């Protein structure tokens with residue numbers, strides 16, 4: 001099986017080289033590493049040339065994550081956004097970006113949410129101008145994320161989507177994609193999303209090094225994307241190869257990766 005881990009945070013992995021070697025040995029041919037702030041975005045852009053000899057390709061997305069805003073403060077946010085704007089052309093996507101209304105500072109409508117929306121809107125404009133797709137974090141803010149993406153007229157991947165079915169239906173009608181993670185093992189919401197999404201719109205990812213519940217209660221790594229594909233196959237009641245082929249081609253198409261990967 002050939003697989004692509006379409007969303008990970010490689011800069012946070014311990015012993016990254018071993019992780020990438022293990023992934024390559026399980027058939028993972030590429031990983032898209034996403035930025036969360038300026039330094040992880042810089043890492044993402046440099047990663048492409050750094051790991052070539054490991055038999056796996058790494059592609060970089062750059063973005064400012066809603067989780068990074070509080071720590072960065074106004075000046076740090078501006079600096080990160082300027083970096084993303086200046087380097088957008090070199091990335092395969094703008095991400096990880098979006099809104100998170102479950103964060104303490106954004107539980108209620110107010111300054112916290114306003115700042116998230118402002119930062120997300122600016123990155124959507126950057127994506128639109130650079131003609132790049134966006135990788136969207138939408139926890140607790142599913143509807144608002146969808147509305148903003150629609151307004152921006154960009155391609156979007158709703159990563160690890162576990163939102164309501166009405167929002168899923170609308171985002172699929174708009175032509176957007178969702179990605180599946182190891183949470184398929186235990187999350188009813190996430191399983192329901194994947195059950196209701198055609199294979200032509202599902203990407204596979206690990207969000208490494210996130211620690212999942214259930215069977216994968218340890219730091220995830222890109223090799224685990226093979227288990228994600230297997231869970232997608234079993235949920236959709238198709239063969240492993242068929243699920244793998246869809247996820248692979250969807251990732252290649254979404255990120256405009258080299259077609260030789262397919």
Ligand SMILES: [Zn+2]
Pocket residue numbers: 007008009034096207
């Ligand atoms: Zn992520």
